[in-house]
Amino acid sequence: MVDHVLTLNAGSSSIKFALFEAAAPWPRLLAEGQVQGLGAQPSFEAATVRGYPVKRAMVGENHAAGLQQILQWLREAYPEIAIKAVGHRVVHGGVSYAAPTIVDDRVLQELRDLEPLAPLHQPHNLTGIEAARAVFPSAPQVACFDTAFHRGHSFVNEAYALPREYYERGVRRFGFHGLSYEYIALRLREIDPVLACGRVIVAHLGNGASLCAMKDGRSVASTMGFTALEGLPMGTRCGEIDPGLLLYLLQHDKMSPEALSGLLYEQSGLKGLSGISQDMRALEASENPHARDAIAYFTHRIRMEIGALAAALEGLDALIFTAGIGEHSARVRANVLEGMGWLGLTLDPAANVRNDMRISVAQAKIPVFIVAANEEATIARHAIKTAGLNQIPTAA
Numbered sequence: 001m002v003d004h005v006l007t008l009n010a011g012s013s014s015i016k017f018a019l020f021e022a023a024a025p026w027p028r029l030l031a032e033g034q035v036q037g038l039g040a041q042p043s044f045e046a047a048t049v050r051g052y053p054v055k056r057a058m059v060g061e062n063h064a065a066g067l068q069q070i071l072q073w074l075r076e077a078y079p080e081i082a083i084k085a086v087g088h089r090v091v092h093g094g095v096s097y098a099a100p101t102i103v104d105d106r107v108l109q110e111l112r113d114l115e116p117l118a119p120l121h122q123p124h125n126l127t128g129i130e131a132a133r134a135v136f137p138s139a140p141q142v143a144c145f146d147t148a149f150h151r152g153h154s155f156v157n158e159a160y161a162l163p164r165e166y167y168e169r170g171v172r173r174f175g176f177h178g179l180s181y182e183y184i185a186l187r188l189r190e191i192d193p194v195l196a197c198g199r200v201i202v203a204h205l206g207n208g209a210s211l212c213a214m215k216d217g218r219s220v221a222s223t224m225g226f227t228a229l230e231g232l233p234m235g236t237r238c239g240e241i242d243p244g245l246l247l248y249l250l251q252h253d254k255m256s257p258e259a260l261s262g263l264l265y266e267q268s269g270l271k272g273l274s275g276i277s278q279d280m281r282a283l284e285a286s287e288n289p290h291a292r293d294a295i296a297y298f299t300h301r302i303r304m305e306i307g308a309l310a311a312a313l314e315g316l317d318a319l320i321f322t323a324g325i326g327e328h329s330a331r332v333r334a335n336v337l338e339g340m341g342w343l344g345l346t347l348d349p350a351a352n353v354r355n356d357m358r359i360s361v362a363q364a365k366i367p368v369f370i371v372a373a374n375e376e377a378t379i380a381r382h383a384i385k386t387a388g389l390n391q392i393p394t395a396a
């Protein structure tokens with residue numbers, strides 16, 4: 001008999017979920033949805049592959065209540081199903097967690113210790129695990145880490161130029177969005193097996209944003225670092241910044257560490273530059289010159305980092321856009337690729353506007369693709385394997 005797995009991606013105000021039937025090579029999606037607005041005006045929406053769409057207001061407003069809501073709906077939509085494992089997105093695995101792990105009390109405590117390294121994500125990911133343990137006491141809770149895909153980087157890609165003991169104690173560039181990159185690496189093997197063995201840059205441009213340089217389907221370097229603040233500017237995060245500026249704000253402006261954290265994590269990026277919104281759709285719709293500046297800064301930094309990662313890869317064979325902005329914003333993709341012909345990247349404007357899978361001109365030296373993100377599929381695969389569930393073989 002085939003087993004079923006639930007995946008959870010718990011954020012500060014939302015829990016995204018998906019239900020899969022255990023199958024190889026890809027788990028088969030049965031239903032997905034999310035609880036949004038936790039802590040304010042929570043609502044629930046979901047749909048199954050056989051219909052059954054639902055959108056409703058919710059009673060209760062914490063993560064546990066959100067999970068109860070999800071479970072209740074799953075019981076209505078799939079009364080015959082028992083969930084055999086729950087897979088969770090956990091953003092930071094630190095030095096110790098380089099592979100999916102079944103969570104017990106000790107693991108949970110070690111992951112709690114990493115909360116300061118991912119304050120926007122880790123506390124909520126772990127709250128999701130605790131809530132799921134209470135709701136599914138007999139199902140293994142499998143933590144799947146954003147950082148794991150990047151472990152194994154070379155010293156020069158992993159270290160900061162601080163005294164060596166900092167590296168030894170785990171002050172390293174970890175990189176994030178690994179569950180998304182791992183999915184893209186596997187999908188590319190299906191789309192173009194030859195390119196999948198080559199040098200590929202993937203641009204995960206969502207609310208958080210980073211680039212990953214891959215060689216033969218493995219991560220070689222990434223723009224994110226010790227925390228998910230480094231690299232590209234994001235919805236509300238600053239990205240690359242001079243550490244001397246941070247010292248100046250602390251010492252000269254007497255800013256408190258808490259205020260500095262709020263500035264860098266929550267008030268910067270697209271939101272800070274535009275003064276309008278962190279949401280790319282709102283910026284694209286705005287005539288305000290500050291909105292234009294914010295988009296221009298975002299795409300400029302992406303171009304610079306593509307250059308840097310192409311150097312780390314010693315060449316480039318393909319570029320892939322993914323996640324909310326990467327998949328849907330023709331304007332951002334066009335801005336990123338403007339003036340990149342020198343590297344062999346030439347956009348086909350019509351294909352770009354159509355959101356085709358391949359958006360570079362036919363004769364371009366380096367093909368450019370759009371591939372839809374699917375972190376849930378990676379989490380489900382890991383949870384099925386780690387929990388040892390029964391799976392049915394299917395065609396790819």
Ligand SMILES: Nc1ncnc2c1ncn2[C@@H]1O[C@H](COP(=O)(O)OP(=O)(O)O)[C@@H](O)[C@H]1O
Binds near residue numbers: 325329
């Ligand atoms: N059609 C679109 N055009 C431009 N930007 C879009 C579009 N759809 C979504 N986005 C942007 O994608 C971003 C969210 O990406 P997403 O991957 O869903 O983020 P996360 O999963 O990190 O919450 C937002 O900035 C949103 O404005």
Ligand SMILES: CC(=O)OP(=O)(O)O
Binds near residue numbers: 206228
């Ligand atoms: C790590 C990270 O930035 O994640 P997200 O894009 O979900 O915010």
Ligand SMILES: [Mg+2]
Binds near residue numbers: 206207208323
């Ligand atoms: Mg995301």
